Amino acid sequence: MRLRPMIAATAVLALAACGGNSAGDSGEPKGGGTLRVSFWPDNPTFSCIDPFQVYWIESRTIIRNYADSLTDQDPQTGKIVPWLAKTWEISPDALTYTFHLRDDVTFANGRKLDAQAVADNATGWIQTVKDTNGAAYGSSYIQGLTGATVTDPHTVVFRLSKPNSSFLQATSTTNLAITDPAEFRLTPAERCTGKGVVGSGLFQLDHYTAKVETVLTKRPGYAWGSALSTNTGEAKLAKVVFNYVAEDSVRTGNLISGATDIAWPRNPFSPQDEQLISKSGDKVEARSLPGVSLTLFGNVSAGHPLSDPALRQALFKAIDVKTYATTLYGATYPIVEGPFDRATPYFKSQAAKLAYDPDGAGKALDAVGWLVGADGIRAKNGAKLTIDYPLTTFNPGAELLQAQLKKVGIDLKLRQLTTAQSATYLKEGSYDLTSTYFTRADPGALQFIINPEVANSKALARQAAAPAETAQIQALFKKALETTDPASAGKAYGELQDYLVDNAITFPLAERVQKAGVSGKVHGFAFTSESFLRLNDVWKD
Amino acid sequence: MTAAVADVVTEVPRAADEAGGRRANLIANLGQLARKPVFLLSALYVLFVVVSAFWPQLFSAQDPYETNPATVAQAPGAAHLFGTDIYGRDLWSRVLHGSPLTIKATLIALAIALVAGLGLGIVAGFFGGVLDAVLMRGIDVLLAIPGLLLALSIVTALGYGTVPVAVAVGVAIVPGFARTTRAEVLRVKTLPYVEAARAGGASWTRVLLRHILPNSWGPVAVLAVLDAGVAIIAIASLSFLGFGAAPPAAEWGTLIADGRNYLVTSWWLSLLPGLFVALLVLGLNHISKTLQELTR
Numbered sequence: 001m002r003l004r005p006m007i008a009a010t011a012v013l014a015l016a017a018c019g020g021n022s023a024g025d026s027g028e029p030k031g032g033g034t035l036r037v038s039f040w041p042d043n044p045t046f047s048c049i050d051p052f053q054v055y056w057i058e059s060r061t062i063i064r065n066y067a068d069s070l071t072d073q074d075p076q077t078g079k080i081v082p083w084l085a086k087t088w089e090i091s092p093d094a095l096t097y098t099f100h101l102r103d104d105v106t107f108a109n110g111r112k113l114d115a116q117a118v119a120d121n122a123t124g125w126i127q128t129v130k131d132t133n134g135a136a137y138g139s140s141y142i143q144g145l146t147g148a149t150v151t152d153p154h155t156v157v158f159r160l161s162k163p164n165s166s167f168l169q170a171t172s173t174t175n176l177a178i179t180d181p182a183e184f185r186l187t188p189a190e191r192c193t194g195k196g197v198v199g200s201g202l203f204q205l206d207h208y209t210a211k212v213e214t215v216l217t218k219r220p221g222y223a224w225g226s227a228l229s230t231n232t233g234e235a236k237l238a239k240v241v242f243n244y245v246a247e248d249s250v251r252t253g254n255l256i257s258g259a260t261d262i263a264w265p266r267n268p269f270s271p272q273d274e275q276l277i278s279k280s281g282d283k284v285e286a287r288s289l290p291g292v293s294l295t296l297f298g299n300v301s302a303g304h305p306l307s308d309p310a311l312r313q314a315l316f317k318a319i320d321v322k323t324y325a326t327t328l329y330g331a332t333y334p335i336v337e338g339p340f341d342r343a344t345p346y347f348k349s350q351a352a353k354l355a356y357d358p359d360g361a362g363k364a365l366d367a368v369g370w371l372v373g374a375d376g377i378r379a380k381n382g383a384k385l386t387i388d389y390p391l392t393t394f395n396p397g398a399e400l401l402q403a404q405l406k407k408v409g410i411d412l413k414l415r416q417l418t419t420a421q422s423a424t425y426l427k428e429g430s431y432d433l434t435s436t437y438f439t440r441a442d443p444g445a446l447q448f449i450i451n452p453e454v455a456n457s458k459a460l461a462r463q464a465a466a467p468a469e470t471a472q473i474q475a476l477f478k479k480a481l482e483t484t485d486p487a488s489a490g491k492a493y494g495e496l497q498d499y500l501v502d503n504a505i506t507f508p509l510a511e512r513v514q515k516a517g518v519s520g521k522v523h524g525f526a527f528t529s530e531s532f533l534r535l536n537d538v539w540k541d
Numbered sequence: 542m543t544a545a546v547a548d549v550v551t552e553v554p555r556a557a558d559e560a561g562g563r564r565a566n567l568i569a570n571l572g573q574l575a576r577k578p579v580f581l582l583s584a585l586y587v588l589f590v591v592v593s594a595f596w597p598q599l600f601s602a603q604d605p606y607e608t609n610p611a612t613v614a615q616a617p618g619a620a621h622l623f624g625t626d627i628y629g630r631d632l633w634s635r636v637l638h639g640s641p642l643t644i645k646a647t648l649i650a651l652a653i654a655l656v657a658g659l660g661l662g663i664v665a666g667f668f669g670g671v672l673d674a675v676l677m678r679g680i681d682v683l684l685a686i687p688g689l690l691l692a693l694s695i696v697t698a699l700g701y702g703t704v705p706v707a708v709a710v711g712v713a714i715v716p717g718f719a720r721t722t723r724a725e726v727l728r729v730k731t732l733p734y735v736e737a738a739r740a741g742g743a744s745w746t747r748v749l750l751r752h753i754l755p756n757s758w759g760p761v762a763v764l765a766v767l768d769a770g771v772a773i774i775a776i777a778s779l780s781f782l783g784f785g786a787a788p789p790a791a792e793w794g795t796l797i798a799d800g801r802n803y804l805v806t807s808w809w810l811s812l813l814p815g816l817f818v819a820l821l822v823l824g825l826n827h828i829s830k831t832l833q834e835l836t837r
Contacts, residue, residue, distance in 0.1 A: 249802040270627065272614060272806035327610040327628060391788075399788045400628050403608040414788045416701045 033540040034239040038260040047210035048192035051177040052138035061532040067177035067199025072226035073529035078345040083226040094163035094484040108204035115156040122148035124184030141170035163482040166444040216240040229536035236539035263517035271330030287527040288343035289512040290441035296507035310368040312504035317361035336511040346493035378409035583824035594644035597637040605638040624809040646707035653711030658718020666726030688713040725757030766829035770822040
């Protein structure tokens with residue numbers, strides 16, 4: 001793990017500054033108190049708190065603390081461990097998953113969480129996929145699931161129509177958290193507001209006011225935390241209030257002034273903010289987010305400059321990922337090494353192929369006829385080498401990228417989008433380059449960007465690679481998914497990562513690290529395997 | 542803006558036709574101005590900004606777009622007068638290269654406001670009657686909508702960039718000009734020399750262009766200087782909100798917006814461009830106030 005030195009460095013910094021408050025924590029845990037967490041803004045287009053439908057990282061962080069899943073995933077090893085299910089078996093053909101449940105679990109409304117409730121959840125998920133035309137994010141986790149049957153009150157069997165090696169990992173995610181199946185009688189839109197959503201977690205959802213706040217209150221009698229936390233019983237905190245703060249500086253300022261206890265930004269803190277937090281006696285916690293790294297995807301359809309593979313290859317040499325990371329996020333920030341963040345299982349480093357080599361990029365472009373013009377921008381047959389890169393809130397540092405590409409004679413046009421345009425530019429194909437990412441502790445995450453069959457933006461997926469390449473990518477995913485043997489899945493995912501970079505289909509830009517500014521008063525802070533917030537051990541002075 | 546309009550309308554205009562004629566009057570006025578140090582300072586500063594807007598390279602040799610990871614977020618000093626931004630670019634040079642965008646936008650906005658405002662005001666004031674009533678009700682509607690809000694709606698419809706922002710701001714300040722011009726025209730129209738010209742056989746067109754227009758544009762000119770400040774603030778506000786020129790070009794408002802996440806750690810990023818703009822607007826205000834005093 002390359003991440004460790006960084007966390008250690010941060011911890012040392014924090015220790016030096018405040019004289020000793022680290023995540024492990026000394027002192028007797030205190031009960032009670034309200035924890036205040038500040039996020040960046042809630043999803044403007046799809047505000048939702050229903051586990052199965054939501055993809056917004058902040059909402060999933062909240063869900064993790066009020067709804068439990070069948071299994072849990074160890075953030076250190078990626079291993080799947082028991083949670084609501086004590087044990088499980090997977091059939092040799094990988095088509096049936098049998099889970100044996102704990103028998104002491106109840107939902108927050110007192111209803112028993114038994115095999116029937118789990119089976120009804122499966123039915124509800126499949127129905128939700130139909131109701132939303134596959135738009136619900138959970139649909140990407142239950143590919144091939146046909147339903148679940150109850151064999152006895154504590155045993156439930158999931159049946160799949162085709163193998164899906166990431167299904168077991170899927171059962172550990174917030175998207176497949178088990179809720180009171182009564183919620184599935186409501187429409188997906190109603191459930192998004194939190195109506196009828198009842199989990200079995202160590203907190204219960206008090207209310208969710210979209211774009212304003214979410215409040216969780218302690219669930220009395222909770223006793224079934226997974227073994228990944230020291231405390232498997234009731235929460236130490238009485239209440240947790242999550243709110244949304246748009247400005248990064250205000251969020252950091254709130255932490256320093258004590259107005260909030262945890263500042264949880266989406267884009268990592270700037271090095272300046274990080275210093276400020278450490279100086280003020282608070283800590284910066286960090287963990288690489290598993291899943292797809294912050295990646296550029298080209299539009300390779302005909303008529304767009306990136307349809308030329310030679311040009312795409314030159315982009316790797318032209319983009320200086322190291323400077324990008326250190327300039328934006330500080331000298332200790334990890335450097336991206338491939339299509340996935342390194343916390344992702346089956347990660348295979350592509351660092352050598354991503355090395356910065358502006359001269360090499362220049363030569364490669366010269367060789368295919370893109371020659372430097374008088375203004376320093378390359379041109380071929382009178383057409384300038386201009387790449388259209390629409391700006392969204394998900395691509396920080398665009399001006400830095402622009403400056404890097406300019407050095408090799410590529411004119412990266414940054415285009416501010418209107419609200420209307422940002423909803424349609426992918427569909428219209430009016431872009432040459434766009435950036436996105438997806439968080440999930442499984443390489444299958446990339447499918448939902450790049451495989452047109454299941455992608456969230458089908459347009460982006462279709463335009464990201466030529467049809468033959470897309471077919472090859474799908475084949476590699478199929479190979480990895482249709483085996484339950486980790487070694488052969490690892491081999492297939494390794495091949496996939498090589499293929500994506502060798503054919504210049506994804507352009508990794510930065511590793512994604514979830515950073516959190518944690519007040520010196522907060523103890524027991526922990527990340528889940530998806531780098532969400534785990535509150536089981538958290539207490540406040 | 543509206544308060545300023547009312548202020549200007551009540552002014553007594555410069556008596557250009559008094560003894561000594563226009564030129565002598567002008568020389569006397571200039572002598573008076575030269576004895577006002579704050580006015581001189583303001584004028585010099587505004588002149589500097591305008592010159593730098595057209596030839597920024599005269600005042601800064603550094604490339605405003607060249608990123609330099611080694612000199613990220615450096616405090617102001619000898620090497621970098623305004624410090625460097627988070628990509629290591631020289632902020633002084635970026636402010637100067639931002640001047641052309643903002644100043645040109647201001648000039649476009651003022652040109653729109655002057656042409657449209659003068660035109661509407663003269664037509665309404667001169668012809669009066671139903672035409673006046675209709676035009677002025679239209680102006681009333683525009684006056685009823687807050688200027689920045691109107692500009693925001695226009696720029697959303699036109700798209701992003703320097704010219705759309707300029708058009709939006711220009712349209713938003715038209716009503717003030719139209720009102721001021723109309724009031725002046727109404728006043729000048731009844732003066733004896735207009736009657737004398739008519740009695741002497743001059744056509745209405747000649748009276749309008751030769752007698753009414755030159756004698757009513759004084760307060761409008763003062764308003765133009767005053768509104769230049771208003772326009773700069775409006776343009777900076779719109780570019781602060783992200784409607785301005787595409788990166789890496791940076792209008793002043795964009796520079797201020799870019800620095801707002803670093804107010805505690807790198808204060809110069811927002812503060813210095815902000816001061817630069819504030820001084821310019823204060824300077825313009827002072828100049829227009831001084832000109833108003835002169836006309837008393």
